[in-house]
Amino acid sequence: MNKLKNNVMKITLTLMMVVAMLISCGQGTEIKNTQDNQLALVMNAAGLGNAPKMEPVEVLNLYEGKAPGSESWTNVEAPANESGDILFNISTPTLAVYLPDPSVATGSAMVVCPGGGFHQLSYVYEGTKVAEELCMRGIAAFVLKYRTHPIGDENADGKVDAQDLLIKSNKVMGSLTRESATAACLSMEYTHLAFQDADRAISMVRQHAAKWGVNPDKIGIVGFSAGAVTSMHQVLEHSEAGKPNFGGIIYGGWTHDVKAPADAVPVFLCAPVNDIFYPEESYDVYMAWREAKLPVELHYYSDSQHGFGAFPMGKSSDMWIDEMVHFMRDTEFVK
Numbered sequence: 361m362n363k364l365k366n367n368v369m370k371i372t373l374t375l376m377m378v379v380a381m382l383i384s385c386g387q388g389t390e391i392k393n394t395q396d397n398q399l400a401l402v403m404n405a406a407g408l409g410n411a412p413k414m415e416p417v418e419v420l421n422l423y424e425g426k427a428p429g430s431e432s433w434t435n436v437e438a439p440a441n442e443s444g445d446i447l448f449n450i451s452t453p454t455l456a457v458y459l460p461d462p463s464v465a466t467g468s469a470m471v472v473c474p475g476g477g478f479h480q481l482s483y484v485y486e487g488t489k490v491a492e493e494l495c496m497r498g499i500a501a502f503v504l505k506y507r508t509h510p511i512g513d514e515n516a517d518g519k520v521d522a523q524d525l526l527i528k529s530n531k532v533m534g535s536l537t538r539e540s541a542t543a544a545c546l547s548m549e550y551t552h553l554a555f556q557d558a559d560r561a562i563s564m565v566r567q568h569a570a571k572w573g574v575n576p577d578k579i580g581i582v583g584f585s586a587g588a589v590t591s592m593h594q595v596l597e598h599s600e601a602g603k604p605n606f607g608g609i610i611y612g613g614w615t616h617d618v619k620a621p622a623d624a625v626p627v628f629l630c631a632p633v634n635d636i637f638y639p640e641e642s643y644d645v646y647m648a649w650r651e652a653k654l655p656v657e658l659h660y661y662s663d664s665q666h667g668f669g670a671f672p673m674g675k676s677s678d679m680w681i682d683e684m685v686h687f688m689r690d691t692e693f694v695k
Contacts, residue, residue: 406682409672411492416456416503417572422560427453427507429553435510440480440522448480448511448525453557455564456503458491459572467575468694469500470608471561475585475667478551479509479528482669486584489670493681499694500574502565506557506590509550541637542615545589554586558594559602566601578693580606580625582684584669585637588612592645596621606693608684611666613641618648626655626691628684632664632677657687 433451440446459465472494474486481487483505491501511520514527545551562579569576581604583591588609595607596614607627627649629642642658649656664677672678688694 407672407678408493408670408681409678411489411496414458414488414492414495416488416491417459419454419456420564422453422455422557422564427451427553427557429556430507430550433510435512435520438520440525443484445482445484446476446480447483447505448476448508449520450481450505450508451510453507453560454505455561456488456491456505457572458488458495458501458503460495460498460500462573464496464498465500465573466498466578466694467573468498468578468606468688469502469565469569469572469574469580470494470606471558471565471579471581471604472501472503473506473554473558473581473583473587473590474503475583475587475612475669476508478545478548478554478586479511480525481505481508482584482667485669485671486587486667490582490584490681493670497681497685499685499688500572502561504557504561506554506561507550508554509548540615540641542589542592542613542641545586546615551589554590555593555597558590559599561602562594562604563599563601578605580604580608580688580693582608582610583612584610585612585666588637589614595625595627606688606691609642609645610669610680611635611637611642613637613639613643613645615641616644618644620648620652620654624649624652624654626687626693628657628687630659630661630677630680630683632666632668633660633662636666655687655691657683659683 430451435449437449440448472487472490474481474483476482487503491503494501511524511528514524565579566576581591581594589612592609592614594604605625609629611631631639631642646656646658661677663675668677
């Protein structure tokens with residue numbers, strides 16, 4: 361397991377991705393659907409690691425036929441490690457639907473964007489596990505498997521595997537010597553396709569809101585690392601149907617010149633103090649929202665590392681999801 365962790369730490373853009381065995385999850389107490397009991401559920405669920413394992417209700421392709429902009433891609437989607445936590449060569453973007461028990465459902469929903477440097481997706485601990493945690497707190501979750509930069513046979517050995525991903529990721533890491541990690545991400549060739557997929561995902565959730573028991577005016581987006589860049593971009597720029605009503609930016613931010621748009625929504629940010637993704641970038645977003653007198657909340661964790669996602673670390677960062685949900689209640693995104 362240590363060897364597996366070391367490999368994952370090398371191949372992820374975040375460098376600090378933690379891969380471990382799935383934990384045993386306790387079953388939540390059955391709770392009536394009232395606001396008081398929903399809040400009690402959040403309090404009882406404090407921290408990460410208590411959510412029961414779930415399977416998606418359905419998994420939908422974002423587009424009919426091949427996704428626009430990547431029609432010529434031929435690389436095959438594959439896991440980057442034995443456990444399948446990390447995926448690469450995503451060319452067919454999908455949306456996995458996770459719905460809370462009706463007895464605790466709030467009607468609010470979040471599109472979840474895993475990270476991975478736009479070359480891979482940490483699909484479990486920044487995707488499906490996050491969905492389970494949100495559902496336990498009464499929030500529907502839609503895990504977005506957005507398109508990633510194609511990974512070829514970097515070793516020229518006739519096959520594409522995790523070593524190819526390692527080589528490619530090391531090249532990506534070199535770009536982080538720039539002043540802004542966000543700028544490095546924005547300079548990548550196919551990042552705009554992830555942004556296109558995020559807009560499509562929110563539009564799709566809004567289109568089918570009644571089917572999934574979701575309030576069309578309570579659809580947010582939360583992302584991690586590269587997924588945080590994707591989420592922040594969606595907050596800043598979106599179609600009418602793709603506008604999020606809430607933004608969760610987890611170890612990510614934006615460039616120094618960020619400005620709150622005219623239709624800005626509440627934004628929650630959190631990051632490790634010494635994050636590889638430059639904590640100043642989350643602070644810049646916080647200050648832009650604060651100067652515009654808009655709802656915003658920022659948390660820094662002193663004893664934490666990039667990539668914690670929904671993995672319980674036994675640190676203060678374990679509380680990020682509850683802090684975000686409390687802020688959702690403060691801003692009436694969740695009632």
